[in-house]
Amino acid sequence: MKTRRPILFAAAATVTVAAAGLVYSRNRRHAPLAVAEHVDLVRYMGVWYEIARLPTRFERGCQHVTAEYTLRPDRKVAVVNSCRKDSPTGPLEIARGVARVVDSATNAKLKVSFFWPFEGDYWILDLDPEYQYALVGEPGRENLWLLSRTPQLAQPVREQLIAVAQAAGFPVEKLIFTPQPAANLP
Known part of the structure; x- marks a missing residue:
């Protein structure tokens, strides 16, 4: 047994270094x-409607996607994401999580967790001065969301956000535009 411990430790260290190198690269x-x-x-x-996103396995088949954020007394953010699977009347799926600010100078960089201890980056890249739309992504450029306070977003604003994302290196050609209910139009 004693001879296996160094081998297991070396294997764990190799995996850790390889994962860190992948993230760095x-x-x-x-x-x-x-x-x-x-x-x-x-x-x-408050409530944000997902206008578009880069494909993610956890949102496969989702439409009518919303995210609701509530500030907790400990300054963390309660997150409730919901979507209808596969159709406008499909089953409602809800994911609950918690986000924490990791850059208090801007409050624009958060870490969100839906399953402890795993966290993901949630960076607010662009934000309307009136808080009516936002562009959210993460440094690896694999996740991106266009969010709006209303289920639809004017085409010029949508194009502006996509241009910002493209300039930042996101693969905007892969964007999926999220179906939202027409009944909620203002």
Whole structure:
């Protein structure tokens, strides 16, 4: 048994170093990702509709996607994501998580967890001064969301956000535009 411990330790260390190298090399391919200058967390709270996203396995088949954020007393953010699977009347799926600010200078960089201890980056890249739309992504450029306070977003605004994402190195040609209910139009 004693001879196996060094081998197991060496294997674990190799896997850890390889994973760290992969993360480093992914993030090194891109320039640093700019974020919104400042996010007033109180104004950011509430319901956001997903207008578009890069494909993710956990959102496969999702439509009518919303995210609701609530500021907790400990300054963390309660997250409730919901979607209808495969059709407008499909089963409602809900994911609950918690986000925490990791850059208090801007409040634009958060870590979100839906399954402890795993966390993902949630960076607010662009934000309307009136908090009516937002562009959210992460430094690896694998996840991206266009969000709006309403189920539909005007085409010029949508194109503006896509241009910002493209300039930042996101593969915008892969965007999926999320079906939202027409009944909720203002």
